[in-house]
Amino acid sequence: MKKYPILVLVLGLLGLILFQKELVMPLVNQVVKSDLFLVDTPDKGDIAPISNDMSNLAFKHCNSEIKTRVGNDAQLAFAEKPLNAWDTGNYQFVINGTVEITSNATGTVLKKYVCKISYKKGTDNEGVSDMANWSIDGLGGL
Known part of the structure; x- marks a missing residue:
């Protein structure tokens, strides 16, 4: 050896x-x-950006989560629509948007963010407007 x-x-x-x-x-x-x-699901997802009721609700819920995380330290102004939204399947969405953040410390800054969000109830659309039925899986760019 x-x-x-x-x-x-x-x-x-x-x-x-x-x-x-x-x-x-x-x-x-x-x-x-x-x-x-x-995962056998009727929501197969797509690689192309989408704009539908579910993606718009996902966008609104992501914006609510951003407001919660930033708190009262700054004023936030969100765009009316996301830059892009993708349905990745199984009621999971990736939202790409912008937010204008105004604070005393930094002034006004335009930030792009990405939010991964999932709807927990699948085909049951009764609770889509309730944030408790969604889960934020990731939030970046802020």
């Missing part, structure tokens, strides 16, 4: 490569092909 450290290193690397190729990757491929992570 001490005489051939390079040989041991090369054989070890070859062993790891064979282990990954012959054992790990076939297992990963079987998991990917299975329905393990499949």
Whole structure:
């Protein structure tokens, strides 16, 4: 062993490569092909930006969350519509918008934000206007 450290290193690397190729990757491929992570929902989502009632409500709820997080430290002025809104499927939305923030410390600043929001009740549209039925999964850019 001490005489051939390079040989041991090369054989070890070859062993790891064979282990990954012959054992790990076939297992990963079987998991990917299975329905393990499949979510069956009527809301399939789309890669193109959308504008519908649900995306507009998601935009309003994101704006409410921003108001809550900023508090009374600054005045906020939101755009009427989001810059873009995407339905990522399973009643999850990504909202891209702008907010004008006015405070004594920084003056007036225009910020772009991204909000990921989910509607918890799925096809039940009775509670869409209630913020308790939505969850903010992420908010960035502020």
